[in-house]
Amino acid sequence: MSEHTTYQPTNGVEKWLDDRLPVVRFAKEHLMDFPTPKNLNYWWTFGAILAVMLVVQIVTGIVLAMHYSPHVSLAFDSVEHIRRDVNGGRIIQGVHAVGASMFFAAVYIHIGRNLYFGSYKAPREILYIIGVLIFVLMMATAFMGYVLPWGQMSFWAATVITNIFSAIPVLGDPVLQLLRGGFSVDNATLNRFFSLHYLLPFVIAALVALHIWALHVPGNNNPIGVEVKSSRDTVSFHPYYTMKDLFAIVVFFIPFAWFVFFAPDILGHPDNYVMANSQVTPAHIVPEWYFLPFYAILRAIDFNILFIDSKLGGVIFFGGSIVVLFFLPWLDRSPVRSGSFRPMFKWFYWIFIANFVLLAYLGAAPAEGIYVILAKISTAYYFAYFLIILPLLSRIETPLPLPVSISDSVLGKAHS
Amino acid sequence: MTVANQADLAKHETTEGTRRDFLYVATGAVGAVAVAGIAWPLINQLNPDASTLALATIEYDVSAVEEGQTVTIKWRGLPVFVRHRTAAEIEEARAVPLGDLKDPETDEQRTREGHEQWLIMVANCTHLGCVPTGEAGDFDGWFCPCHGSHYDTAGRIRKGPAPKNLVVPPYEFVSDALVQIG
Numbered sequence: 062m063s064e065h066t067t068y069q070p071t072n073g074v075e076k077w078l079d080d081r082l083p084v085v086r087f088a089k090e091h092l093m094d095f096p097t098p099k100n101l102n103y104w105w106t107f108g109a110i111l112a113v114m115l116v117v118q119i120v121t122g123i124v125l126a127m128h129y130s131p132h133v134s135l136a137f138d139s140v141e142h143i144r145r146d147v148n149g150g151r152i153i154q155g156v157h158a159v160g161a162s163m164f165f166a167a168v169y170i171h172i173g174r175n176l177y178f179g180s181y182k183a184p185r186e187i188l189y190i191i192g193v194l195i196f197v198l199m200m201a202t203a204f205m206g207y208v209l210p211w212g213q214m215s216f217w218a219a220t221v222i223t224n225i226f227s228a229i230p231v232l233g234d235p236v237l238q239l240l241r242g243g244f245s246v247d248n249a250t251l252n253r254f255f256s257l258h259y260l261l262p263f264v265i266a267a268l269v270a271l272h273i274w275a276l277h278v279p280g281n282n283n284p285i286g287v288e289v290k291s292s293r294d295t296v297s298f299h300p301y302y303t304m305k306d307l308f309a310i311v312v313f314f315i316p317f318a319w320f321v322f323f324a325p326d327i328l329g330h331p332d333n334y335v336m337a338n339s340q341v342t343p344a345h346i347v348p349e350w351y352f353l354p355f356y357a358i359l360r361a362i363d364f365n366i367l368f369i370d371s372k373l374g375g376v377i378f379f380g381g382s383i384v385v386l387f388f389l390p391w392l393d394r395s396p397v398r399s400g401s402f403r404p405m406f407k408w409f410y411w412i413f414i415a416n417f418v419l420l421a422y423l424g425a426a427p428a429e430g431i432y433v434i435l436a437k438i439s440t441a442y443y444f445a446y447f448l449i450i451l452p453l454l455s456r457i458e459t460p461l462p463l464p465v466s467i468s469d470s471v472l473g474k475a476h477s
Numbered sequence: 478m479t480v481a482n483q484a485d486l487a488k489h490e491t492t493e494g495t496r497r498d499f500l501y502v503a504t505g506a507v508g509a510v511a512v513a514g515i516a517w518p519l520i521n522q523l524n525p526d527a528s529t530l531a532l533a534t535i536e537y538d539v540s541a542v543e544e545g546q547t548v549t550i551k552w553r554g555l556p557v558f559v560r561h562r563t564a565a566e567i568e569e570a571r572a573v574p575l576g577d578l579k580d581p582e583t584d585e586q587r588t589r590e591g592h593e594q595w596l597i598m599v600a601n602c603t604h605l606g607c608v609p610t611g612e613a614g615d616f617d618g619w620f621c622p623c624h625g626s627h628y629d630t631a632g633r634i635r636k637g638p639a640p641k642n643l644v645v646p647p648y649e650f651v652s653d654a655l656v657q658i659g
Contacts, residue, residue, distance in 0.1 A: 217607060221623065224606040239520075243529045245554035245601075253523065340549050340556045340600075342607040344622050360624050363638040370640035372604055428625035428637075 096295035098283035106309030131255035155325035165351035179398030188275035212333030286398030353424030534659035570631035
């Protein structure tokens with residue numbers, strides 16, 4: 062679609078600019094006239110919602126950094142200072158903290174849409190892989206941000222997560238000390254986390270630019286997964302999707318605002334209002350809700366696998382649960398993108414989603430009894446979905462007949 | 478260009494490296510070394526600094542710790558358990574056959590001769606570093622609430638995801654009551 066040119070400079074100034082730095086042309090072609098499939102549903106608005114969330118987090122974060130002190134003896138109090146003394150600080154801090162949760166809620170829906178409609182398939186593999194990279198960086202950023210208030214949960218999250226690296230054979234301990242800047246999580250750790258927490262969102266922003274670039278080469282996937290065939294299949298991005306996205310953003314902001322104004326702490330843990338103490342671990346530590354499924358996978362491996370001990374095994378599965386996503390375009394070989402036309406895939410997809418929610422539930426449950434067994438079964442299904450079910454389905458499944466084009470599908474014409 | 482000149486040119490473009498190729502490779506190699514040399518201090522600054530390393534050794538007077546009591550002290554920023562074990566606990570730890578252990582170590586290997594009642598260990602679970610709860614779990618020792626690891630009365634891992642026994646730091650008894658850790 063990049064060959065699509067609609068821009069004509071209308072006056073001398075625009076013409077002069079267009080010959081030197083064609084920003085107006087770029088904006089017109091990519092933000093306004095970009096041909097977009099006309100059948101995109103509301104699941105496709107989460108890209109725009111995520112872009113807005115990144116801006117919200119960066120803006121509130123920059124403001125919070127003006128009042129925050131990244132030192133072990135001051136950090137906890139400075140966050141309370143922001144919430145109590147700084148003008149509007151209660152809301153700004155609330156927006157940033159709740160914003161992290163909303164950001165993850167949106168990204169999970171965005172990924173879920175991608176998995177259902179096969180948006181990861183050719184020719185969008187790079188677009189998809191950049192997306193997974195953004196997700197990984199989001200997790201790193203959110204984790205380091207959670208450490209900054211220096212409460213008990215902050216401290217023990219930092220301890221447990223950095224300890225994951227100690228599972229690396231031979232190099233584990235030196236790497237752990239390098240990451241922490243000490244023998245335990247301490248001031249050096251807090252300082253570097255603050256530095257990196259400030260840096261990474263800008264790296265994410267750069268990747269978002271690449272993500273959109275990679276999107277604008279093949280153009281959007283769509284709910285039927287049939288590529289755009291003619292201009293009858295598309296509408297211009299502006300005003301059709303700018304308005305649709307804007308409406309979705311407004312709707313998304315309603316629960317966001319509810320949390321910020323009425324329950325800013327409901328997604329957090331009371332233990333994080335106790336200042337960090339390296340001598341005592343809270344009785345029940347759990348990560349933020351958006352890490353729970355992966356945390357459940359980490360905990361599920363409590364047995365040795367051949368020569369790999371349980372700790373390294375847990376870390377391998379934990380890392381593997383993300384790494385497997387990078388290979389998804391080559392694991393699912395079915396030529397049909399949209400799950401709507403894949404009768405068998407549909408079932409396994411919804412079981413996968415239910416299983417992911419179950420993993421989140423198990424991640425928050427104590428590590429005992431039935432929960433331990435369920436976590437193992439759930440972990441097995443998570444991996445089986447990618448490594449066994451999808452490759453197998455692409456061989457045995459007979460997809461439903463696809464519509465000839467987006468236009469035909471929208472007009473309700475019969476299948477070919 | 479004459480035919481002879483082209484032949485000359487072809488001779489120069491054989492697979493044999495020229496002096497100029499050598500200079501390119503040598504310059505590239507020196508450049509790579511320089512980049513690594515500059516990168517190292519930028520990575521090494523992440524390592525523990527001098528003030529952190531200076532706190533590597535501490536002394537602690539154990540005489541105030543009653544039998545059956547555990548005190549948590551701080552060494553290198555890490556919590557350390559100093560446990561005054563009861564006779565029953567020592568007996569329980571010694572009665573365990575080594576075959577039952579995930580990380581086999583005798584009770585004697587984990588204590589100092591003549592001071593067997595003292596169990597001194599880094600109080601971080603060897604799984605992911607939480608501080609286990611004392612006198613708890615299935616083996617009367619410690620239980621880590623984070624991921625469910627059970628340790629016995631000698632701090633040895635018995636059940637759960639932790640791979641190793643609780644770490645015994647380097648320490649020695651300077652006198653009967655004074656212990657130097659680190």
